[in-house]
């Protein structure tokens with residue numbers, strides 16, 4: 001199965017150290033919507049695994065998060081593509097959940113949904129926790145330089161991590 005799993009903030013849309021707290025703050029990165037559409041039109045399933053501790057922190061509610069994801073789906077659909085399963089972790093760092101990256105719970109949830117193994121599946125993120133979540137379930141860790149990617153790149157990376165400028169470059173590579 002051609003499955004690609006993406007982190008959201010810093011990969012699909014701009015991220016902020018102040019969190020993405022409203023639909024207005026949710027702004028796609030250049031080329032990201034087009035990249036998802038190109039991939040899905042070429043037969044790829046593009047799923048999303050995103051930490052959303054802002055919910056636990058009370059910065060925004062589930063309706064706002066859902067509106068962001070509806071906007072993403074709408075924009076990709078306008079380009080003739082579609083977005084697969086979007087899974088989020090609503091918990092805070094101290095909640096001890098199994099889904100907050102770097103734990104791999106969301107990746108496992110996506111694999112179960114599509115009844116497919118995760119080995120070698122690319123998981124694209126901008127933070128070290130994304131890369132560690134990938135490694136925990138034998139996904140291929142992929143770092144983009146957008147969002148917190150440059151910050152992540154300033155420290156040693158897990159061996160074998162693939163590095164790309166942005167999601168558009170990843171689509172170019174996968175669609176070669």
Ligand SMILES: O=P(O)(O)OC[C@@H](O)[C@H]1O[C@@H](OP(=O)(O)O)[C@@H](O)[C@@H](O)[C@@H]1O
Nearest residue numbers: 007008009016017019020050051052053
């Ligand atoms: O990159 P993904 O997983 O899609 O989402 C990250 C967001 O949930 C937020 O995660 C927070 O980390 P803490 O949850 O406070 O550790 C901070 O890094 C914020 O800047 C960021 O917007």
Ligand SMILES: [Mg+2]
Nearest residue numbers: 007009010126
């Ligand atoms: Mg991120």
Ligand SMILES: [Zn+2]
Nearest residue numbers: 089097099100
């Ligand atoms: Zn969680």
